[in-house]
Amino acid sequence: MTTKPRPFEIERLDHLVLRTNNIEKLVSFYELIGCTIQRDLRDKMGMVQLRLGHSMIDIVDVNGMVGKMGDAGAAPSKDGRNLDHFAVRIEPFNQQNILDFCASQDIEAQPLPISLLGADGFGPAIYIKDPDGNRVELKGPPNEDQTPPDVF
Numbered sequence: 001m002t003t004k005p006r007p008f009e010i011e012r013l014d015h016l017v018l019r020t021n022n023i024e025k026l027v028s029f030y031e032l033i034g035c036t037i038q039r040d041l042r043d044k045m046g047m048v049q050l051r052l053g054h055s056m057i058d059i060v061d062v063n064g065m066v067g068k069m070g071d072a073g074a075a076p077s078k079d080g081r082n083l084d085h086f087a088v089r090i091e092p093f094n095q096q097n098i099l100d101f102c103a104s105q106d107i108e109a110q111p112l113p114i115s116l117l118g119a120d121g122f123g124p125a126i127y128i129k130d131p132d133g134n135r136v137e138l139k140g141p142p143n144e145d146q147t148p149p150d151v152f
Helices: 023-032 065-070 095-104
Strands: 009-020 036-041 047-052 055-061 083-091 109-111 116-118 121-123 125-129 135-139
Touching: 009 023, 009 135, 023 036, 023 047, 023 055, 055 065, 095 109, 095 125, 116 135
Parallel strands: 009 055, 083 135
Antiparallel strands: 009 083, 036 047, 047 055, 109 125, 116 121, 125 135
C-alpha cells in the first residue's frame, strides 16, 4: 500500500449519534446534564439534535425514519452499544482529495449528496468505516447558506 499524504487534519469531535428505544427519556437525560435542543425533528424524522458545548449529540429513535436507515431498526442492548456513528470536524474539506486518499488506502468512503447539520452548522460530509465497521463522519466546514436541505 502506497502512503499518500492525508489531505485534511482533524480539528475536534463534531457530534455523536445515539440510537434509542425511548427518545423522550434520553433527550430529558441530556437536557438534565446541560444539553439544549438545537433542532427537534421527532415528528418528521424521529430525531432530536442537542447542543453539547461546542459539539452536538443526535438522539435517534430506532423506530423513526432516520433510525430505520441506520442499522435496520436495531435497538441498543442493555449495556449500551447504541452508537450509530461519530463525526470529526476536518480542514480542509476537498471531497475529491478525500475520496482519492481513501481509495488509495482501501478505506470504504461514501460522500453524502446533502449538507448535514453538525456543531458548526450545515456542511459537507463523507462517511468512512474503520476496520471494525464503525462509521465515522468526516465533517467539513459550514456552508455559507445555512438553509436546511429539503429532503425529509
